[in-house]
Amino acid sequence: MRTLFHMPLDPASRAIRFAMAEKGLPAQLVEKRPWADEDGTLAAANPAGAVPVLIDEPPTGGEIAVSPASAIIEYLEEAYESGPLLPATSAGRAEARRLSAWFLDKFEAEVSVFTLRERVDKRLMRRGQPDYELLKAGADALAWHLDYAAWLLDQRHWLAGEKMTIADIAAAAQLSALDYIDFVPWEKFPPVKDWYARLKSRPAMRPILRDRIDGLPPPAHYDNPDF
Template sequence: MRTLFHMPLDPASRLIRIVLAEKGLPAQAIEKRPWDDEDGALASVNPALTIPVLMDEPPTGGELAICPTTVIIEYLEDAYPNESLMPSTSAARAETRRVTQWFMDKFDVEVTGNTVRERINRRLMRRGQPDYERLKIGADCLVWHLDYCAFLLEQRTWFAGERYTVADIAAAAQFSCLDYLDLVPWEKFPGVKEWYARMKSRPAMRPVLRDRLDGIPPPSHYDDPDF
């Protein structure tokens, strides 16, 4: 069966889970912390020990290990073109890929790395208290990047243009992790909040909005589209 090695509060894993759901591709989700691979299950399919990894059983037969995230996105679009998450012109596809990459690289490193991973992964690794300097940098970067998000959404219905694309999924994957820890100042960014309400109402978002971490409950608005 199609299998995804993932972590619940990892934006890259969420991105792929949402893409799979949008495309109607069922997958067994196996939680895997890359730093805790004693059974070697992750190393055997991805020696680089990163998640997510998609184990696919394509219609042509066999089993394929696909990673890292960008490659999984392109592969799913390529192998399962139905319910396409890319626009139809090469210029619009370039913009979709640019915004997707911006969320996966710049936003992820500067905001999510300094906040969500600093708090959650440290706790999971039992590596003591978070570094408050990093949490502060992450919160500052979040406000700068929300400004850019608001700027894009003033000009467009969706993050890469007039069509819902994988760029919106990349954005929602990040925001949903931040929102689980109640870190997003939604009220200051009504355009971004309105976009995220639309995202939360999509059935494909339901599985990630159902995630719960032991001992860390999300805020009450977390899975409510009318927040």
């Protein structure tokens, strides 16, 4: 059966779950913490030792292990036509890919490693308290990214244009993970809040918002579309 190695609060894993649900592709979810891969199944599927990894049985037969998230997205688009994640035109595809990479890579490096990874991964790895200097740096970078998203959404209905694309999915995946730790100043960025409310209502996002980490409850507004 189609299987996704993931972590519940890992933004890239969330993006792939969201994308597969939009394409109508069910998958068995198996949680894999890279720092606790005792049996080596994660390293065997992805020598980089990171989630997400998609283990798929493509329509053309066989079994295939795909990673990282950017390669999974291209694979899904090529293997399954339903629920396209990318627009049809060259310019549209380039813009969706630019912003998908922006949120999967740039946002990750500038915001999530200093916030989510400090708050959540350190706790899961039992590595002590978060570093408040890093959290502050992440919060500052987050404000800049939210400002950029608000600027885009002033001109467009979705981040990369007039249709929802992988860019929205990647951004929503990041922000949903940060929202779990109540780190997103939604009230300061109304266009982003409105956009996120639209994404929260999508059936593809509902199961992701139902995930809970033991001992770390999300804020009350977390899975409420009218937040």
